[in-house]
Amino acid sequence: MATAINVKLGERSYPIHIGQGVPLAGELDAGTRVMLVSDSNVDALHGEACARQLSGHGLEVVRAVIPAGEATKSLQWVEFLYAKAAEAGLDRSCAMAALGGGMTGDLVGFVAATYLRGVRFVQIPTSLLAMVDSSVGGKTGINLPQGKNLVGAFYQPVEVNADLVLLATLPRREYISGLAEVVKYGVIWDASFFHFLEKHPAELLDRNPELLEKVVARCCEIKAEVVAMDERELGPRAILNFGHTLGHALEKVDGYGRWLHGEAVAIGMNYAARLSVVTHGFKPADADRIVRLMERLELPVRPVGAPLDWRLLREAMMLDKKTLKKRPRFVLAKQLGGVVTGCEVDEPILAEAWTACCNKEPS
Amino acid sequence: MATAINVKLGERSYPIHIGQGVPLAGELDAGTRVMLVSDSNVDALHGEACARQLSGHGLEVVRAVIPAGEATKSLQWVEFLYAKAAEAGLDRSCAMAALGGGMTGDLVGFVAATYLRGVRFVQIPTSLLAMVDSSVGGKTGINLPQGKNLVGAFYQPVEVNADLVLLATLPRREYISGLAEVVKYGVIWDASFFHFLEKHPAELLDRNPELLEKVVARCCEIKAEVVAMDERELGPRAILNFGHTLGHALEKVDGYGRWLHGEAVAIGMNYAARLSVVTHGFKPADADRIVRLMERLELPVRPVGAPLDWRLLREAMMLDKKTLKKRPRFVLAKQLGGVVTGCEVDEPILAEAWTACCNKEPS
Numbered sequence: 109m110a111t112a113i114n115v116k117l118g119e120r121s122y123p124i125h126i127g128q129g130v131p132l133a134g135e136l137d138a139g140t141r142v143m144l145v146s147d148s149n150v151d152a153l154h155g156e157a158c159a160r161q162l163s164g165h166g167l168e169v170v171r172a173v174i175p176a177g178e179a180t181k182s183l184q185w186v187e188f189l190y191a192k193a194a195e196a197g198l199d200r201s202c203a204m205a206a207l208g209g210g211m212t213g214d215l216v217g218f219v220a221a222t223y224l225r226g227v228r229f230v231q232i233p234t235s236l237l238a239m240v241d242s243s244v245g246g247k248t249g250i251n252l253p254q255g256k257n258l259v260g261a262f263y264q265p266v267e268v269n270a271d272l273v274l275l276a277t278l279p280r281r282e283y284i285s286g287l288a289e290v291v292k293y294g295v296i297w298d299a300s301f302f303h304f305l306e307k308h309p310a311e312l313l314d315r316n317p318e319l320l321e322k323v324v325a326r327c328c329e330i331k332a333e334v335v336a337m338d339e340r341e342l343g344p345r346a347i348l349n350f351g352h353t354l355g356h357a358l359e360k361v362d363g364y365g366r367w368l369h370g371e372a373v374a375i376g377m378n379y380a381a382r383l384s385v386v387t388h389g390f391k392p393a394d395a396d397r398i399v400r401l402m403e404r405l406e407l408p409v410r411p412v413g414a415p416l417d418w419r420l421l422r423e424a425m426m427l428d429k430k431t432l433k434k435r436p437r438f439v440l441a442k443q444l445g446g447v448v449t450g451c452e453v454d455e456p457i458l459a460e461a462w463t464a465c466c467n468k469e470p471s
Numbered sequence: 472m473a474t475a476i477n478v479k480l481g482e483r484s485y486p487i488h489i490g491q492g493v494p495l496a497g498e499l500d501a502g503t504r505v506m507l508v509s510d511s512n513v514d515a516l517h518g519e520a521c522a523r524q525l526s527g528h529g530l531e532v533v534r535a536v537i538p539a540g541e542a543t544k545s546l547q548w549v550e551f552l553y554a555k556a557a558e559a560g561l562d563r564s565c566a567m568a569a570l571g572g573g574m575t576g577d578l579v580g581f582v583a584a585t586y587l588r589g590v591r592f593v594q595i596p597t598s599l600l601a602m603v604d605s606s607v608g609g610k611t612g613i614n615l616p617q618g619k620n621l622v623g624a625f626y627q628p629v630e631v632n633a634d635l636v637l638l639a640t641l642p643r644r645e646y647i648s649g650l651a652e653v654v655k656y657g658v659i660w661d662a663s664f665f666h667f668l669e670k671h672p673a674e675l676l677d678r679n680p681e682l683l684e685k686v687v688a689r690c691c692e693i694k695a696e697v698v699a700m701d702e703r704e705l706g707p708r709a710i711l712n713f714g715h716t717l718g719h720a721l722e723k724v725d726g727y728g729r730w731l732h733g734e735a736v737a738i739g740m741n742y743a744a745r746l747s748v749v750t751h752g753f754k755p756a757d758a759d760r761i762v763r764l765m766e767r768l769e770l771p772v773r774p775v776g777a778p779l780d781w782r783l784l785r786e787a788m789m790l791d792k793k794t795l796k797k798r799p800r801f802v803l804a805k806q807l808g809g810v811v812t813g814c815e816v817d818e819p820i821l822a823e824a825w826t827a828c829c830n831k832e833p834s
Binding site: 194252259262 | 557616621624703
C-alpha cells in the first residue's frame, strides 16, 4: 500500500516512499546515530512516535527541537543545530533527519550539507507542501534579512519518506497552501493531471487517503523527472518556479509569516498566468481555469486587505536568485502543461498585470 | 615564466597558475561582478593593487575586508560576507575571490559555496601554506567553538592563482609555518622531493624565486593528484592529514591562535613519525630525518613552555572529522614517501609517543 519513486541522479539517486505508515528511515543501518530535528509543533504531535520508531529500528536518536515558523530558517538556528551535533559528538558516520515541513527540511538539509562537510540526510516531510515539493530535489537553504533562500546548498537526501498519516494533523490552512504546488505541477507539466485535479476538488480538500497517495506520487514523479534533468538549476529546473518570482517578492514585502509559501505562490500563479496571456499567447480561458481551480481549493489568488505598493513589490523582485543582472525573469505558460523559463517582460505589462491580478473581475 | 597545473575533476576541473606576476582572475569574463575579500593585513599590502588589476581586466569589483586571524573563520563573519554580497545585489552570475591565506580561502570558499547555493570562486593565495595546501582541492570551512573546521563544504574553485611575488611580504614566521606542509608532501608521497628539500634548506628560508616556483608547483601537483583520486575525502585523500590528528588537537587545546597551523602540524608530524616507528616499522633514522629537516627549516617540533596535559590533548583528538565512532585515527608512515591511513593505536603507545615527542633526545 505504498508507492516508491526513484530520483535518478547517478550516485546521488534516492527513493521516495509514499503511503500510509511507511518506514521513516529505512535506508539507515542499525547503530547509526541520527539527529532527529522537528519544530515545536511537529515535535508535540509526532516527535515521540517518530523517535520511538527510529530507535526500534536500532538507530541511536539525538533529538533537537526548534521553534515553529519561517523565522527559524535563519543562520542563528543553523548555529544552534551545529552546536547540538558537535556537543553530541556526531561524526561523519551520523545522519540527520528532518521531521517537518519545508522550513525544517530546508534548514536541516543545509545543516546536514555543511556539518563536517556533509553527513547523510533523511527527509520525513509532515506537510503537503514538503511532501510534493521541498523534500524532493536537494534544494536546502535559509533566509537572510535581505531575502529568502539567499543561502543554501544543493544537497540530496538519502531517502524521502512521506507518511500520509501525518497529514491528518496538518492545520487546514497549511494543507490548502500545499495544494498550490500541486496545481503548479499540472500547469507546468501535465495538463491531464490538471484536469484530474479539476474533477476532485472536494476529495482533495477532504484529504481522501487513496486520492492523496495518487496525487502526492504524481507530483513527486514530476519533480523527480525535472530534478533528474537539471539537478543544479542551470536550466529546465527553473520551470518549478512558476508563480514564484512574484510569490517570493510578496512574501518579502509583506514580511515573512503573513503569507504561507503556497498562498504567495497561488497569487504568483494568478499573476504569471496573466503575464502569460499578454506575452505568450496563453488562452485567457486557461488562465481563468487556473484561478478557478485555486479558488475552489480555497487558495487566495489575490492580496487581501490594504493595497500593496507595486513599486515595493517590483523592487523586491530584483534580488532573487533568478534575477540575472538585476532583471526579473518569469516562468510563463504557453499552454496548460507547457511553460517557458527566463522570460523578461516589459515594465508597463508587469504593472498592468499586477492591477489585473488584484482585480476580482476575470481578465 | 609560470607553471600551470590542472586539477582533474571532470566538469569541476580547474587550473592552478604559479609564477611571478600571474593574472589573478584570468578565467572570469569582463563584466563579471566579483567580491574580492581579504583580511586587514593583506588588504593593506595587496588589496588596492589586486583590485586595480581585476578592474583593469574589466571585472566589477566589490571589496570586503575582514579581521586578520583564525578567529575570523567563524559563522559571524560568514554572516557578514553574506550580508555584503546581498546588499551589493550580487546574483548567481557573480564570483567571489579570496585574496589571502588559508583562513580567508576557507571562509570565502564556504561563503561562495553557499551564497545563492553556490557562485564561482577564485583562490588568490598570499601565504605559502595557502599556495601549497589550502587553496587547492576544494575543502572550505569554518570553525565552531566546539572545534576546528567542523562546518564546511567540498567546493572547487574555478581557478587558483599563486603569484609568488606576494610571498615577499609574508611575515617570516608564517612563511616558515607553510614549509611544514611542504615537508609533508615529501613524507607522504615523494621521497626524492624530500631529499631535494633536505639539500636546499637555506634557499627555502631565503625564498629563492626559482626554487619556490619549483617547490610550490611540485606540492600542487601532488595535491592535485591526491584530490583527483578522492575529491570528497572518502579514502586515500586522508593521507594529506599526516601530522594533523595531533596538530588539530594541539591547536584546540592551546587555543586557536597560539600555534600557526603549520607549526602545530610540524609537531604533529614529529608525533606521527614516532607512532610510525613503534607501529609500522618506520625507520627511526627516517623519523629523525623528518625532525632534523623541520628543525633546519626553523619549525617547532615539540611544544615549548609549560607542559601540556596529555589527557586534554587526548580528549581533543576525539571530536575530529577523522574520528570514526569516537576513536582517533592516524596517518602513519611505512617509509619516506609512503603512508597508510585510518590507523588506530593502543592508548599506552599514544601516551608514550607524546612523551617522546616532547623530549629533546632523538628517539
